[in-house]
Amino acid sequence: MSTYNSLIRVTQPAVEPVTLAEAKSHLRVDSNDSDAEIMAMVQAAREWVETYLDRTLVHTQWAMRMEELGDEIDLPRPPVATASGYTSVSVTYTLPTGETTTLPTESYRVDRYSTPGEIYPPYASTWPPNREDENAVVVTWWGGYGASGKDVPASIRHAILMLIGFWFENRSSVLVGSISKQLEFAVESLLSTQKWGSYR
Numbered sequence: 001m002s003t004y005n006s007l008i009r010v011t012q013p014a015v016e017p018v019t020l021a022e023a024k025s026h027l028r029v030d031s032n033d034s035d036a037e038i039m040a041m042v043q044a045a046r047e048w049v050e051t052y053l054d055r056t057l058v059h060t061q062w063a064m065r066m067e068e069l070g071d072e073i074d075l076p077r078p079p080v081a082t083a084s085g086y087t088s089v090s091v092t093y094t095l096p097t098g099e100t101t102t103l104p105t106e107s108y109r110v111d112r113y114s115t116p117g118e119i120y121p122p123y124a125s126t127w128p129p130n131r132e133d134e135n136a137v138v139v140t141w142w143g144g145y146g147a148s149g150k151d152v153p154a155s156i157r158h159a160i161l162m163l164i165g166f167w168f169e170n171r172s173s174v175l176v177g178s179i180s181k182q183l184e185f186a187v188e189s190l191l192s193t194q195k196w197g198s199y200r
Contacts (some may be wrong), residue, residue: 004064005135007076012056016042017149020158026161027168038168045163049156051190053195055079056143057152059086066137069127072120073139080110080117081142085113088154089119094136096129103128108139115140159190 016039023038024030050057056077064076069091081087089110091103107128113119119139121127130136145151165184 004066004076005011006061006065010061010063010140013046013060014147015058015149016046017057017152017157018042018045018164019149023164024101025092026091026165027133029060034168035058037076038115038164039166041164042160045165049160049191050077050164051193055194056156057145057155057156059083059142059144059147061140061142063138063140065135066139068132069130072118074118075119075139075141075143077087077143078116079143079145079146081146082112084101086144086147089141090139091119092132092135093128094140096131098131117143155190156194162187162190165166 019044020035020039024035024040027038029038046057054077056062056079059081060077062075062077066073073091075089080089089105089108091108092100093103094100106122107125108119108121111120145153149157162183
């Protein structure tokens with residue numbers, strides 16, 4: 001399994017798993033006065049769920065920095081995207097001479113269906129010689145269930161709505177990002193079927 005020095009979200013998702021209209025319907029809000037506040041809660045809930053599940057919900061590009069190419073390389077924050085336009089995986093690395101180059105796509109295979117996704121050399125092959133150094137390898141790829149919130153599993157979307165509902169009703173007594181023990185149990189119960197563990 002690979003370890004990395006840093007994991008950076010290159011692009012934010014173009015949409016949230018729950019739309020403003022869906023959130024307002026759940027909250028039974030008819031006016032537009034709280035739209036910005038509600039969408040901030042939607043984003044906070046999505047980030048909370050992504051961190052808890054260690055997954056990517058809506059298409060997002062990630063960049064991972066490593067010290068070397070070694071064995072198979074795990075791609076954190078699954079699932080790896082499979083939709084057309086979101087399948088590119090790029091590997092740049094430092095040669096023993098110190099120069100940086102991009103690995104040709106025919107020089108590695110991508111397993112998009114394992115959890116987490118993996119990249120590894122072709123059958124009976126090995127990685128090319130590479131310098132072991134801080135951040136010598138950079139891997140970029142797309143993760144997420146799809147480009148639309150509707151692609152996200154229903155249990156995850158409902159957990160997000162539950163979080164938004166709690167934060168909206170308790171705006172004066174809690175900080176966005178915190179949840180009660182009772183709600184935490186309910187949300188975690190919903191998300192338990194989607195959580196798969198650690199890739200480190």
